[in-house]
Amino acid sequence: MYTILDIETTGGKYNEEGITEIAIHKFDGHEVVDTFISLVKPEKDIQPFVVKLTGINNKMLRSAPKFHEVAKRIVEITEGTVIVAHNAQFDYRILRTEFRRLGYNFERKTLCTVELSQKLLPDAESHSLGKLVRSLGIAVSDRHRANGDALATLKLFKLLLAKDSDKSIIKTVVKAETLGELSPRQLDIIDVLPNETGVYYMHNKDGDIIFIGKSNNIKKRVNQHFTKSGDRARKLQKATKKVTFEKTGSELVALLKENEELRRNRPKFNHKQKAKLFSHGLYHSVSEQGYITFKTAAVNGKGTAGLITTFNSHVGAKKFLHQLTSEFELCDKLNGISQVKENCSKYPEEKCQGACIEKESTETYNQRATKAIAKYSISGKSCVLVNKGREIGEYSAVLIQNGQFKGIGYYDLNHQLNNIHILESLITPMKGGANSIHIIENYLRKRKVLKIIDLKS
Numbered sequence: 001m002y003t004i005l006d007i008e009t010t011g012g013k014y015n016e017e018g019i020t021e022i023a024i025h026k027f028d029g030h031e032v033v034d035t036f037i038s039l040v041k042p043e044k045d046i047q048p049f050v051v052k053l054t055g056i057n058n059k060m061l062r063s064a065p066k067f068h069e070v071a072k073r074i075v076e077i078t079e080g081t082v083i084v085a086h087n088a089q090f091d092y093r094i095l096r097t098e099f100r101r102l103g104y105n106f107e108r109k110t111l112c113t114v115e116l117s118q119k120l121l122p123d124a125e126s127h128s129l130g131k132l133v134r135s136l137g138i139a140v141s142d143r144h145r146a147n148g149d150a151l152a153t154l155k156l157f158k159l160l161l162a163k164d165s166d167k168s169i170i171k172t173v174v175k176a177e178t179l180g181e182l183s184p185r186q187l188d189i190i191d192v193l194p195n196e197t198g199v200y201y202m203h204n205k206d207g208d209i210i211f212i213g214k215s216n217n218i219k220k221r222v223n224q225h226f227t228k229s230g231d232r233a234r235k236l237q238k239a240t241k242k243v244t245f246e247k248t249g250s251e252l253v254a255l256l257k258e259n260e261e262l263r264r265n266r267p268k269f270n271h272k273q274k275a276k277l278f279s280h281g282l283y284h285s286v287s288e289q290g291y292i293t294f295k296t297a298a299v300n301g302k303g304t305a306g307l308i309t310t311f312n313s314h315v316g317a318k319k320f321l322h323q324l325t326s327e328f329e330l331c332d333k334l335n336g337i338s339q340v341k342e343n344c345s346k347y348p349e350e351k352c353q354g355a356c357i358e359k360e361s362t363e364t365y366n367q368r369a370t371k372a373i374a375k376y377s378i379s380g381k382s383c384v385l386v387n388k389g390r391e392i393g394e395y396s397a398v399l400i401q402n403g404q405f406k407g408i409g410y411y412d413l414n415h416q417l418n419n420i421h422i423l424e425s426l427i428t429p430m431k432g433g434a435n436s437i438h439i440i441e442n443y444l445r446k447r448k449v450l451k452i453i454d455l456k457s
Contacts, residue, residue, distance in 0.1 A: 002027045002111070002173075003081040004157060006150035007091045008054050011047030015097055018042025019067060020056050023146035024077050025154055027084075029161065029170075030194075030247055030390070032154070036077050037147050039064035054144045067098050078108055082173050086129045086153045088112035111169065113156055120163045121425070132156065136425050137416035162246070162410065163428040165264055167201065167209060174207035174242050189243050190226065193219040198247040198390075199257045202240045202269070210239055211269040214258040218245050236269045250387035250396040252443045253408050259439060260430045277435045278310035280317040282324070284373060287334060290362040291355055292369035294335045296321050308377045309441045310434070320445070328372045330365075331355040378441060379403045382455040384417065385440070395450070397423065398440065405432040405440060420455065 008021040019040045026034035039056070041064040051057050074095070085091040088110040099106035117127050124132055129152055133140050138155045142148025161169060193200070200218050202211040202225070215221035226237055248254040262273050281299045283306040284292055296317035299310060311317040325335050332338035332346055333356040346352035353360040378400055385398040389410050397417065399406040409426040416422050430436065 001081045002029065002084050002157070003078045003108075004150050004154045005078075005083050005085045005088075005091050005095075006146045006153060007085075007094050008056060008144070008146050009050070009094055010042050010044055011050040012044070015093075017094060017097075018044045019094060019098055020046060020050075020054070020061060021146040022070070022074070023150035024074065025150055026077055026081065027154060027157070029244070034077055036070075036073055038070055040070060041066045056145075068102055071099065071102060071104070075104075075106070082109040082111055084111045084113060084153065084157055086113045086149070086156070088114075109173075111172075113153055113160065116160045116164075116169065117156065120160050124425070129153065129156070135422070137411070137413060137419065137422040139413060159410075159426065162408075165260060165428060165430070167261070167265065170201065170244050171203075171207045171209065174203045174244060190219060190223050193222055193243065193245060194247060195219050196247050197249060197251055197254055198245050199254050199261065200243055200245040202236065202267075203242040203244065204239050205241045207242075209265050209267050211236060211267050212258060212261050212265060213270075214248075214251075214254040216251060216254075232269065239269075247390040248396065249389040249391075249394070250398075250449075251447070252385065252387060252398060252440065252449065253396045255439050255443065256398065256405070256408055256430065256436060259435060263431065278312055278438045280311045280314050282308045282311070282317055282321060282376075284308055284369070289358055290366075291331075291334055292366045292373075294321055294324065294330070294369075294372075308373055308379070309445070310438045311442075324372050324376070326351070328368045329353060330369060330372070376441065376445060378437065378444075384423070384453045384455065385444075385449045386417070386451045386453060387449045397427070398449075399423065399427050400440070401455070403437075405430065405436040417453070 004025040004027055006023050007019055009017040009019055011017060020042055021039050023037045024035065025032045039061055041061045043066065046056065046058055083092060089112065092110050096106050114127050117124065117132060121132070124135060126132060129149060130143060133152045133156055136159065138152065140148060140152045195217050197216045198218050199212065199214045200222055201209045204210050213221060222243055225233065246257070248257060262270055278299060280296055282294060282296055284294050285306050287293050296314065298314070299307070311320065321335060322337060324330070325332060325337060329351060331352045332344040333340060338344045342357065343354070344352050344356045347354055347356060353365070355365045380403045382401045385400070387396045389395045394410055394412045397409050397411060399409070407427040407429040409428055411417050411426055416426060
């Protein structure tokens with residue numbers, strides 16, 4: 001659990017500043033569950049440059065509560081959380097100083113989004129809050145007011161959590177939360193898991209990730225882990241002290257995240273990841289007569305010339321070849337489905353237009369064959385696959401450039417998608433490779449995304 005914090009102060013000498021405004025958003029890693037926003041009467045004058053910067057003046061604070069009147073609420077909302085702030089050292093110091101004046105020792109774990117963004121967004125021109133969120137296309141209102149800056153920090157932190165493929169943020173927080181033995185109530189973690197699509201992470205008492213999985217129903221899937229029998233399952237159940245999760249909204253994003261994070265983290269209880277997720281492929285070539293033909297074959301290390309798309313099995317590849325041939329009215333004989341010497345059986349039914357006996361021109365036949373290749377292969381394409389996001393109004397984006405998978409991200413404003421530089425900054429880079437392409441093409445064969453945006457048009 002996190003509390004996103006921003007504080008405005010009077011300015012002045014070090015450790016003599018007073019708080020003029022505070023905003024706190026309690027965030028469970030997925031949504032805000034509690035909020036506290038208040039002006040605070042500091043009982044000292046605000047520096048003129050601060051008035052100009054924030055717009056907060058002494059007159060506005062005459063009827064505001066003093067710090068001791070809001071202190072209890074601050075303690076309650078931050079209890080058991082990690083404080084997240086942009087330049088956390090400053091906000092945490094100010095808060096502790098105010099509590100020290102009341103004779104109370106206020107201590108919380110902290111995370112700084114300046115430091116996190118320097119690590120996870122190293123190419124950003126600036127890591128100041130204003131310039132950073134502007135470069136990411138994140139909408140901000142009430143800049144230099146506590147709630148405006150807190151909401152901007154919250155949006156930035158969500159992006160940083162998504163970009164943290166090594167899960168260093170979550171590991172640190174889980175380790176802090178699980179020191180000592182967990183009670184049976186703490187081990188009853190199923191209740192807080194969502195019935196939604198995403199990736200889940202099972203942690204041991206040190207916060208280390210020991211299992212990663214994806215599901216369209218996280219709660220149901222984790223429950224199956226805890227009720228499954230067998231020696232390996234029992235060891236996993238005993239070692240698991242915490243389960244965290246990331247909603248993805250899109251099943252395709254969940255599949256890609258799972259594949260990437262298994263490669264990065266290599267959890268103890270996951271089966272060893274296969275070097276290659278596919279065994280067979282659909283290939284194309286050109287016959288002596290000039291017709292484009294299709295065939296299935298095992299994918300080996302001898303190159304990928306003519307490879308269109310890949311499959312988990314020979315049966316799956318053959319089944320798809322039949323489907324493709326029928327969908328685009330291609331010829332059974334040319335595609336090796338029929339071994340007849342003359343015309344194929346579909347020609348009398350007018351489901352084949354005569355390529356088998358060279359009655360249809362290569363030009364018209366190859367137009368349909370080319371459309372088939374374009375529909376089911378992302379080779380050479382530059383596009384964004386848009387699907388639903390983690391919440392209403394948000395969308396997921398899978399970026400493909402020149403036929404290579406580049407990463408995933410989320411956006412809620414159209415200009416973030418239409419500006420390629422902003423889009424690339426929102427994307428969490430991933431290694432890609434043949435397995436990722438297989439996941440994407442296999443998904444697109446079976447399901448639809450909301451839309452596909454061509455980046456070359």
